[in-house]
Amino acid sequence: MTPPVAPSMLEFLGHGDPASSRTAGVVLLVTVLVALVVRVVWQSGEPFPSRDGLRLLDLVAAPLLLVFVLIVVERFRDLS
């Protein structure tokens, strides 16, 4: 592979190891859950929660949640 593009963007060219991807998917799900729980705790714990802090958690949760949905869709596709 070559450096014109970072591995994050180049990985679509290769065929990754499904088992590794599955374990990383579990890490992703835990991360989404942690980000969402911390967001709720921060929001409920303070009368004026830091907007910056909530934005950061959104930044973690939103794209990972999107990937999680794609993982679920793929699992259903495998079942059918």
Place this chain on the structure above:
Amino acid sequence: MTSPSLSPVGAPAAPAVGGTLPPRAAARVLAGYVAVLTAAELLVAISVPGAAVTFALLALGVCAARRLVRDERAGVLLPVLVAVPTIRLLSLAAPGADLAPAVRLAVLAVPTAVAVALAARGRPAGWGLLERGVGGWRVQAAIGLVAVPLSLPVYLLVPAPVEGVGLPPLVVVMLLAVAVVPDEVLYRGLVVPAMAEVAGRAAVPLAAATYAAAFAGYASVPVLAVAYGVGYPLAWLRHRTGSAVGVVAARILLVALVFAVLPALDPR
């Protein structure tokens, strides 16, 4: 008519005040961040779950740091620092080992674009991203041509095996051209001015090192050197001109040259 001078954009406008880190200390903190990123990338070769956990902890750790850091500049820096490990985590976990490359590209590129858009949200107006920048469009067009000299060392030191992908080289180039846009907007468009806010002159080498860290997983000194060698001039040009348009064009041209033009011209 005199041509406008090129001046750094995104440099700290005011000296550090109480509760803010001086540039050298901030540069040291950012160097630590780059070191953790590099370690996580190295872990990818040994243990993907281990690397995924490291990226997750880094992203969540930076979120937690927002509660502790009083520095106002952290509000613009931390989203960018969160976006990098988040994108790496999603790229490790994204499904599609059995998907067609184009579908897998969409599966990766859409969440990546969402992460980059969220990181870009609320950026200061002075950063510039897809604006004309200092010097106007002609300067941005000239920056795009930087890809020509950069492509030679990239091609010679790290040849690109597109044959193994199972797609025509032109299709690979088109897919990669789409893929590098969010990548470039993040690593040059956002990382450079974000680091310049806190680290001043150290921002360019730090941004280049952040980009090069993404290639640590290859465990190859030439690959790392080439990645840094590509990242440094692009980061410097983005810093000096205050626009990411030229460097995005340069990356697209670089992909086309390395994957399609140079292999066609190579007599080997």
